[in-house]
Amino acid sequence: MSPAISLTSSTRMSDSLSEIQYQKGVKHLHENGIDKVPNKYILPITERPSTGNESHFKENIKLPVIDFAELQGPTRSRVLKALTKACEQYGFFQVVNHGISTDIIHRMTEVCKRFFELPFDERLKYMSTDMKAPVRYGTSFSQNKDGVYCWRDFLKLVCHPMPDHFLSQWPSSPKDLRTQAATYSKETRNLFMMLMEAILESLGLCTSELNFTEEKEILEEFQEGSQIVVANCYPPCPEPELTLGMPPHSDYGFLTLLLQDEVKGLQIQFEEKWLTVEPIPNAFVINIGDHLEIFSNGRYRSVLHRVLVNQEKTRVTVASLHSLPFDRVIQPSPKLISKNNPRRYLDTDFATFLEYISSCEPKTKAFLESRKLN
Ligand code: OGA
């Protein structure tokens, strides 16, 4: 990225902050009461969230809502059609009546909030730039690579597969974090499995009775698959129009299950426009990741999304990212390839992805693009 140019003529006091201050994250900056965004966070004009002075939250989108209880009942085929349409059109939908209790949801968001409120030194213990660490606290998007930083701190937990020694590396404070996160990841993994089954069925790859060994095998592989839970914290930002909580990106896996609190921030790209997702309390926002786009040979779309920040409220979200086992090669399902619909993507795996994102600034859908066949 090119160096950002400050729009204001007044001196940015906070620019005297050292690089070390930025490495401490945005919660730290917010707590130190800055009233201007340091240059490190100012995006080049063309990448800022809004042009002109209209509110950049203006255009909202009501994502298709999938009633999970209905999906499990006699109306399954109708709901599957709605699911297909949502995956093709938006790459996003919301799920209600998903069966995960509001208690579990609230306790998870709440314990994450308490983690971000811990004294900085406590959070620092988990700071790591090792992409494969079982626990990783950090700031921005890709702390080592980002030329301009994002207004976001995060806590990343590898939840599956999970050898015993991983749990002992998860934060020991707040005291209930490990149990809450373990419960939460188990519940979201079950939900992911049921959603994945529905999605395979919607692609014509799986019947609800699971008569075929082949289909059973795919689901068994997902059972062994990877899960990473990421808690994101977006503290109030003095100049939200100059920066982003997360830059435009697509998610790498099959599905992401996102829990957002009541504060708006998530935007998805639809027909060249950025639209703000209206939060539904206790619902999950589900989106198709790169692996599912590849697996479906382009039928289901992994859509760009980004995060806006605001001046008033801290926003905390919890994303659960799911895919096949880390070492598994992802490729278009042979059943979705035909003479009329030839293979559109190269094989890929997690190692290739890691290599890719650590070699460049992760921007837009560059990784997915790099896997496309012409
Ligand atoms: C993500 C993501 C959106 C949000 O974690 O990949 O897109 O609103 N999060 O936090």
Ligand code: NI
């Ligand atoms: Ni995302």
